[in-house]
Amino acid sequence: MAQTSPRPRPRGRTARTAGNSLQHQAQLNVIRTGAMLQDDFEQMLAPYGLGGAQFNVLRILRGAGADGLCRNELRDRMLTRMPDMTRLLDRMERAGLVARTRKDDDRRMVTTRLTREGRQLIDSIDADAAREQKRRFRSLSDTQLHTLIDLLQAVQRQS
Amino acid sequence: MAQTSPRPRPRGRTARTAGNSLQHQAQLNVIRTGAMLQDDFEQMLAPYGLGGAQFNVLRILRGAGADGLCRNELRDRMLTRMPDMTRLLDRMERAGLVARTRKDDDRRMVTTRLTREGRQLIDSIDADAAREQKRRFRSLSDTQLHTLIDLLQAVQRQS
DNA sequence: TGACACCCAGTGTCATAACACCTAATATTC
């Protein structure tokens, strides 16, 4: 199976943001760009049978190492809001990507860890993921990237 | 009905982006910030019984004026990808916010227009929407806003 | 005018997201 769907999606003509306040333009551009990057990323993931949320879980769990993470900790680290972590993990467990074990000392807690298979899968995606990131940002210098990151973090810090 | 849900969502500790390439950090921050803004916005819209997509349709149709727009034109102007425009418009039509009429000269085309009720609804939201935009971006100067917008548009232009 | 390609809108079907609620285990208070 080569590439998937044809993917037209010219969506969101940049020009349409004229005539509004700067804050409004900024808001629209952040949301639109975020959606574009997310879509690109999910497009890249499709051949692996993953969605963005599942990839995110794999990435976070790989970062967490052998200790794994409990459901709520995992949920709080997600890139996007994810109220229904349980069933997302259910699906990933069924797919053999993660394993869950209830803790002995606090039996309310369930620790989720990457399986070997999950680990191998995300490792195999790394190269594609890096390529995808570079593609979108290739026109920006390191200074510009720093500026962009700083500005976005300032926005995130507002309440 | 006052405010709705408690909304904890501390999600996405900014610090977690260390140790990766600048492009990666930029990608994560754009996606995360976009999701935050979208969530905020939908939070604000909830009391009006609208979701982000529906608000977006109202906004676009208001801009289009009395001529309205056909389904595909509308879809292409959406801020986020929306493959299932038909049923979104179905719901909005059922709610009395939009009206659809098939064109006489090309009977394939269906024009969607705002109803008076839809128009009044989006007008009544304007003040809240503007407040929400300002809140998130208040810490940025006009120059910084311009810079942010320019950088994001450069990202959007990459294929 | 009949065959063809193409365009627009809509539908069937399945997977996933959202929201409110529930249950079990542990902590806290008296």
Place this chain on the structure above:
DNA sequence: GAATATTAGGTGTTATGACACTGGGTGTCA
């Protein structure tokens, strides 16, 4: 140590999203 609160995880239900496909409507070319 029994009652209560709190915290973690899970479930039921409904709404929404994705994707492939259908089917009518137009144009165009023999």
